[in-house]
Amino acid sequence: MFEFVVPCLFGLEGPCAEELRRMGLGDVRAENGRVRFTGDMSACARANIRLRTGERVLLRLGGFEAKTFDALFEGVKALPLGDFIPRDGQFPVKGYCLDSALHSVPDCQRIIKKASAVKLGQTYRTQWLSETGPLYQLQFSIVRDRAEIFLDTTGAPLFKRGYRPGHVAAPLRETLAAALVGLARYRGRDALWDPFCGSGTIPIEAALIAHNRAPGLDRPFAAQHWPIAADKIWADAKDEARSLEYPGPYHIFASDIDPKAMALARENARRAGVEVDITFSVSDARTASAPWDKGAIVCNPPYGERMMERQEAQALYRDMGRTLGRLEGWKQYIISSEPDFERFYGAPATKRRKLYNGMILCYLNMYY
Ligand SMILES: C[S@@+](CC[C@H](N)C(=O)[O-])C[C@H]1O[C@@H](n2cnc3c(N)ncnc32)[C@H](O)[C@@H]1O
Incomplete structure (x- = not known):
């Protein structure tokens, strides 16, 4: 079981939580600008394929207090990164800081990248990580000195349904x-x-x-290429979604x-x-x-x-x-x-x- 976080536009937390509940997902909790739920990788595939109001599905790797760069480094190094990211996986880092002692996003990105490289290097007993394989986008949030580290399972945001390459001057998301x-x-x-x-x-x-009709039936997702989320999980989630159409x-x-x-x-x-x-x-x-x-x-x-x-x-x-x-x-x-x-x-x-x-x-x- 994992914990997942779905960021959404402010004001859409309620509708997004309702959607996740209607999908039968567990422990759904709305907070400011995001909604949490728990489940396995099948639940992750279901949410990615069927969600209409969420922006992406993030798998939570862990959370800890981080008032200093040292604490951030050690917190990231303690995460089980090798359970998810293979030896050749790419692991770029992005995120945001809010009301925290650590407020420089580029500095936090650099520290998290370094700590992840050290941890994966130890896990695979190598000093050279090629980063030539599938994408494991690391995301972080540091809010009121509490860091949370996630893996993005979605890739291109969920609002990119694939039907709107062309749009007018002020399109609605x-x-x-x-x-x-x-x-x-x-x-x-x-x-x-x-x-x-x-x-x-x-x-x-x-x-x-x-x-x-699920909006994500015809688009790819980042986690489709991960060993922990086999192809069958995605194929089953798509079959299930199709069976619910009117x-x-x-x-x-x-x-x-x-x-x-x-x-x-x-x-x-x-x-x-x-x-x-x-x-x-x-x-x-x-x-x-x-x-x-x-x-x-x-x-x-x-x-x-x-x-x-x-x-x-x-x-x-x-x-x-x-x-x-x-x-x-x-x-x-x-x-x-x-x-x-x-x-x-x-x-x-x-x-x-x-x-x-x-x-x-x-x-x-x-x-x-
Ligand atoms: C903000 S855009 C709507 C965007 C749309 N929801 C989308 O996602 O692409 C407003 C639209 O109103 C249209 N419009 C402006 N005045 C109008 C009028 N009097 N009657 C009908 N359409 C009008 C414009 O041509 C424009 O396409």
Whole structure:
């Protein structure tokens, strides 16, 4: 049994923990910006393949107090690195320090690298580690003088699903899009509409959720090449995920004022294998009529910071409130960085939730 840590965007700890629990994983605990669980390497494969809202799955090698470089060195040297990293494994180091006496990330990286090399050299009775084999990315966090050392089992982050090589100017991260769909409680019943779909992230994630299709079926993971996680573990986890899929059809609608964005969204949906589930159209959200009799609108209209001047965005929110906001039978879930969104939209939200789109503080304004 190992302990795993899944870093996630701030605000997504709850949805991420819920996903892990629904997968049947043990001892799930959410904390600031990350979620822990315990399990074996099959649990690790399951989480990597099926997680929608987490960024990666880290295997925890150990934790200890580290107020000095000596303590950091000795703490790392005491870890059972040879149980995981083979003689030729590559072991680069990255991480972060927060509120700690050790605050220089490059210095900590150097110390951890050196301690790991000494330990592996002792384990394999060699002074020469070629680092020509598979990747064992070491990650560290030093928070309030407590160091934790991890191995990254994921590789390229989990939001890289593989369907979105092309995106518009301000795309939503796939993990956040999946969380919005989850917070809207969309499971494939009724309809879902994104009237500002850009590269199509929200409708595509909605279709994957409706089908219960695991987002990681077609991508590689770092730990697939590790001796402790045999190929069969990954093949079994993929078979299990496929056996849980639902066939559809679903009523998902994606529109955008920009024909180029529309074409890109369609292309991305084709790559994700969900083009048949989504009806695409070019339309202005300020005048568009509802594509179905009831459902949920889930969208991220332009924010002032990145795509339009703030005032233009505020005028757009006003227009949205007069059209989308008055549609009968449609719940609305609108993410925006505008703190006064409700005032411009013309109605107080039923509930608001703080979320981060990358580094931007946003609010999910929920009307239901
Ligand atoms: C922040 S982006 C959405 C990004 C999208 N969620 C993604 O992941 O790619 C906002 C989108 O709204 C579109 N847009 C701006 N004004 C619009 C309007 N009045 N009606 C419909 N779409 C509009 C833009 O073309 C842009 O694609």
